[in-house]
Amino acid sequence: MTATTVPATGAHPVLLAVTGAAATSASAALIKLSGANPGTAAFLRCALALTVLVPLAVAEHRRRGPRRARVVAADLAAGVLLGVDFVFFSVSIAEVGASIATVLISVQVIVFPLLAWRGGGPRPTTGFLFTIPVMLTGVAIAGGALGGSAPGGDPVTGIAAGTAAGVAYAGYLHLTRRSGAAGHTIAPVAISTTAAAATAGIFGGLLTGIHLPDDPAAWAWLATLALIGQVLAWILVTAALPRLTPGVGASLMLLQPVLAFGFGLAIGERPTLVQVGGCVLVIAAVSVVTRTRRRS
Structure with missing residues (x-):
């Protein structure tokens, strides 16, 4: 992928967001297939992505000039949060599985509009607020804290990390x-990924340690994760989100847990029927929230 083949910002933002969500949906399965511990997976997905992102960013800098210092500071702050997200997400995958972990992070659809409201966006409706406890109940069921879970892992840790x-x-x-x-x-994307790599390296290193794989297959899975789940996905999402309302952006990202659940089944995960019911409850709650946001 060269600088001239990067998706143009003139493309329809909905198409960019949908494609980006689809690209991220395989991330959890790729992390699990790599066998890397949470800190290692979080750090290497960013570090390997930078080998592609940095040359592309340099070429873009030559064409478009530098970004303002205030915007760069926001990119760096966003990257710190992304690094924290990656470490916790990887911990959740290890405890409750790829499919369930990706459903758990759907709580972002609740938090994202709340942050937008505090930043001057539309006030949440009463229906939105009533949906929050429904979604949290679904999260507890999906993670296995209520109703039991598949053997292996710690559902409480998985739910806490996923949330x-x-x-x-x-x-x-x-x-x-x-x-x-x-x-x-x-x-x-390059700036935030750099900050995410540093954050994941420090936080993940303290939490689980960073251990470079000695298996070529693990490197292959992690490289695929970096190219698809980091480079392609976040270029598309970054191009789309500023041109979408918070509700529409969050609703399109709902594709991620739906597709990721399918990827989890494809690699052999078998959640209990109760957990599947919890996932359905979460997705239904998210659907109600995003429909409310689009009407507001």
């Missing part, structure tokens, strides 16, 4: 939308 990842993810999306692409598509 923390969703909150950090919402903060990342909020800052990305507020800063805007400002004529740049690659630079904000």
Whole structure:
């Protein structure tokens, strides 16, 4: 992928967001297939992505000039949240599985509009507020804290980590939308990925340690994760979000847990029927929230 083949910001933002969500949906399955511990997976997905993003960002800088210091600061802050998200997300995958972990981070659809409201966006409706406890109940069921879970892992830790990842993810999306692409598509992704790599390296290193894989297959899975789940996905999402309302952007990102659940089944995960019911409850709650946001 060269600088001239990066998706143009003139493309329809809905198409960009849908494609970006689809690209991120395989991330959890790729992390699990790599066998890397949470800190290692979070750090390497960013570090490997930078080998592609930095040359593209340099080329974009030559064409479009530098980004303003204030916007760069927002990119860096967003990247710190993204690094925290990646570490917690990887912990959740290890405890509750790829499919369930991706459903858990759907709490971002609740947090993202709340952040937008605090930043001057539309006030949440009463229906939106009533949906929050429904979604949290679905999260507890999907994670296995209520009704039991598939063997292996710690559902309480998985739910806590997945929820923390969703909150950090919402903060990342909020800052990305507020800063805007400002004529740049690659630079904000490269800057935030750099900050995410540093954050994941420190936080993940303290939490689980960073251990470089000695298996070529693990490197292959992580490289695929970096190219699809980091480079392609976030270039598309970064180009789309500033041009979408918070509700529409969040609703389109709902494709991620739906597709990720299918990827989890494809790699052999078998959640219990109760957990599947919890996932359905979460997705239904998200659907209600996003329909409310589109009407407001």
